[in-house]
Amino acid sequence: MQPVPSHFIKNIINEDLKNGKNDSRVHTRFPPEPNGYLHIGHAKSICLNFGLASEYNGLCNLRFDDTNPIKEDVEYVESIQEDVRWLGFDWEDRLFYASDYFQQMYDYAEGLIEAGKAYVCDLSAEEIRRTRGTLTEPGTGSPFRNRSAEENLDLFRRMKAGEFEEGSRVLRAKIDMASPNMNMRDPVLYRISFAAHHRTGTQWCIYPMYDYAHPLSDAYESITHSICTLEFEDHRPLYDWTLNALDYKPHPQQIEFARLNLTRTVMSKRLLRALVETGAVDGWDDPRMPTISGLRRRGYTPEAIRDFCDRIGVAKSNSVVDIALLEYCIREDLKLKVPRVMGVLNPLKVIITNYPEAGVEELRAENNPENPEMGHRPLQFSREIYIEREDFMEDPPKKFFRLAPGREVRLKYAYIIKCEAVIRDEATGEIVELHCTYDPNTRSGEDKSGKKVKGTLHWVSAEHGIPAEVRLYDHLYLDESETEGAEPVLNPDSRIKLAAMVEPCLQKTVTGEHFQFLRHGYFSADPDSREGHIVFNRIVSLRDTWAK
Numbered sequence: 386m387q388p389v390p391s392h393f394i395k396n397i398i399n400e401d402l403k404n405g406k407n408d409s410r411v412h413t414r415f416p417p418e419p420n421g422y423l424h425i426g427h428a429k430s431i432c433l434n435f436g437l438a439s440e441y442n443g444l445c446n447l448r449f450d451d452t453n454p455i456k457e458d459v460e461y462v463e464s465i466q467e468d469v470r471w472l473g474f475d476w477e478d479r480l481f482y483a484s485d486y487f488q489q490m491y492d493y494a495e496g497l498i499e500a501g502k503a504y505v506c507d508l509s510a511e512e513i514r515r516t517r518g519t520l521t522e523p524g525t526g527s528p529f530r531n532r533s534a535e536e537n538l539d540l541f542r543r544m545k546a547g548e549f550e551e552g553s554r555v556l557r558a559k560i561d562m563a564s565p566n567m568n569m570r571d572p573v574l575y576r577i578s579f580a581a582h583h584r585t586g587t588q589w590c591i592y593p594m595y596d597y598a599h600p601l602s603d604a605y606e607s608i609t610h611s612i613c614t615l616e617f618e619d620h621r622p623l624y625d626w627t628l629n630a631l632d633y634k635p636h637p638q639q640i641e642f643a644r645l646n647l648t649r650t651v652m653s654k655r656l657l658r659a660l661v662e663t664g665a666v667d668g669w670d671d672p673r674m675p676t677i678s679g680l681r682r683r684g685y686t687p688e689a690i691r692d693f694c695d696r697i698g699v700a701k702s703n704s705v706v707d708i709a710l711l712e713y714c715i716r717e718d719l720k721l722k723v724p725r726v727m728g729v730l731n732p733l734k735v736i737i738t739n740y741p742e743a744g745v746e747e748l749r750a751e752n753n754p755e756n757p758e759m760g761h762r763p764l765q766f767s768r769e770i771y772i773e774r775e776d777f778m779e780d781p782p783k784k785f786f787r788l789a790p791g792r793e794v795r796l797k798y799a800y801i802i803k804c805e806a807v808i809r810d811e812a813t814g815e816i817v818e819l820h821c822t823y824d825p826n827t828r829s830g831e832d833k834s835g836k837k838v839k840g841t842l843h844w845v846s847a848e849h850g851i852p853a854e855v856r857l858y859d860h861l862y863l864d865e866s867e868t869e870g871a872e873p874v875l876n877p878d879s880r881i882k883l884a885a886m887v888e889p890c891l892q893k894t895v896t897g898e899h900f901q902f903l904r905h906g907y908f909s910a911d912p913d914s915r916e917g918h919i920v921f922n923r924i925v926s927l928r929d930t931w932a933k
């Protein structure tokens with residue numbers, strides 16, 4: 386694995402190792418909530434956490450942060466494991482669930498109550514908010530703040546036993562109603578919920594809040610460095626308070642880094658879920674989605690995503706990364722690895738009138754001119770071929786070097802042809818066919834004609850080519866980036882389906898196989914492909930818009 390470039394978190398770890406902190410161990414975790422599919426932002430966190438563990442000979446846990454039964458589901462638990470593995474990371478036997486610690490967390494809460502550090506509060510959520518004060522005013526606090534430990538213990542046990550309605554009572558930490566940090570003004574630790582949990586079923590009807598469950602889960606797993614995103618920075622005092630309240634050892638260190646934001650897409654499970662539920666996309670793995678499963682289906686490779694995560698680096702201030710960098714990374718990864726073949730996306734038939742009626746020739750095509758080791762493939766040429774409709778213009782401007790009446794072009798790996806006639810549909814006037822002649826002395830590699838032509842076109846033999854569906858994608862959003870609060874405008878042309886003709890060598894394409902289609906970009910076979918109907922997703926075009 387490539388080493389993660391240096392950054393402030395590594396500086397912290399280096400310092401800790403120098404001081405012998407945590408017995409010089411490095412133990413991280415990736416803690417997704419199973420309430421949606423992972424996205425490329427999560428990939429940043431996965432690469433960081435697993436990457437640090439591997440670089441420092443440490444460990445990294447996969448932990449499901451499953452403390453909110455309403456939104457969670459096994460479907461997500463499974464997809465998350467598949468995605469982490471696909472990205473190339475292995476948690477080995479360190480798969481954990483916060484829900485496995487419900488009893489331990491509950492016992493810890495009783496300990497807090499006994500120590501006078503937590504109390505049962507009967508205020509409604511709205512009343513809690515109202516008595517919390519403001520940034521300039523301290524909160525008045527709860528009238529239940531001074532309940533005795535015995536009464537609190539009794540009420541908390543009865544909350545657990547299911548005696549009270551949802552929303553009627555919570556367990557709160559007793560900290561400081563005048564704290565300048567709102568998170569410290571007696572935050573809620575436990576709430577009542579009768580929703581069935583995907584793992585513990587109806588065993589529990591009280592659930593710990595994130596800010597309480599997270600530090601404890603980290604501590605139970607002996608995590609040394611608990612890395613999270615910036616918005617948790619002012620939750621850190623509560624993280625520390627939770628562990629210090631009963632002097633829990635070990636005490637992991639929370640470190641915050643900037644989350645990944647990308648232009649022209651959204652990066653939150655909530656918004657991604659809305660796209661799925663409103664039918665704006667076909668599902669979580671729609672190739673337009675910035676989810677790991679969407680990127681995989683689109684044709685992105687784990688190598689490209691990991692490379693991207695290395696390049697964006699790890700910083701302490703938020704920024705928006707240009708999606709062109711991600712596109713650059715997949716081009717770089719596939720450039721020397723995949724065959725370059727010909728696919729005609731918008732076919733126009735060409736008849737080579739002076740070519741023998743039943744003639745077929747086998748030509749030799751280079752699989753990847755930048756990587757000669759990939760060798761050659763046979764390529765059939767015949768009297769009827771398809772070229773790209775855009776490669777012909779009846780009345781071309783001066784700089785158009787492709788085909789036009791009376792003009793000559795080279796067919797890649799084949800001959801120079803000349804356009805002699807344009808055939809139209811009588812009713813619609815649409816061009817349906819071109820009649821051309823070829824020059825037998827111009828076969829690629831053995832051309833002695835001395836002819837010079839400016840344009841080289843890709844083509845597919847009509848008789849040998851394979852019909853295929855090609856799906857072209859554009860960004861999901863028209864706006865540059867997600868603006869807080871504003872409803873982003875969906876791009877109505879984010880997917881275009883075309884009936885294409887591709888080279889015969891693609892006959893046996895399997896799902897997930899990658900190709901470069903000359904002049905069109907990189908493609909990958911979609912799982913919608915069936916016998917006799919291959920579907921190709923365009924991953925990216927060849928045009929690189931990334932400013933290096």
Ligand code: ATP
Nearest residue numbers: 416417418426427429430613614644645652653654
């Ligand atoms: P979302 O807001 O998309 O639901 P989340 O942070 O609530 O994301 P979690 O499942 O809690 O999702 O995330 C698991 C881990 O991934 C957390 O440690 C979180 O900090 C990290 N993470 C989530 N989104 C990003 C992002 N955009 N960039 C970097 N890390 C992220």
Ligand code: MG
Nearest residue numbers: 417418450595
């Ligand atoms: Mg979260």
Ligand code: MG
Nearest residue numbers: 418653654655
């Ligand atoms: Mg979230």
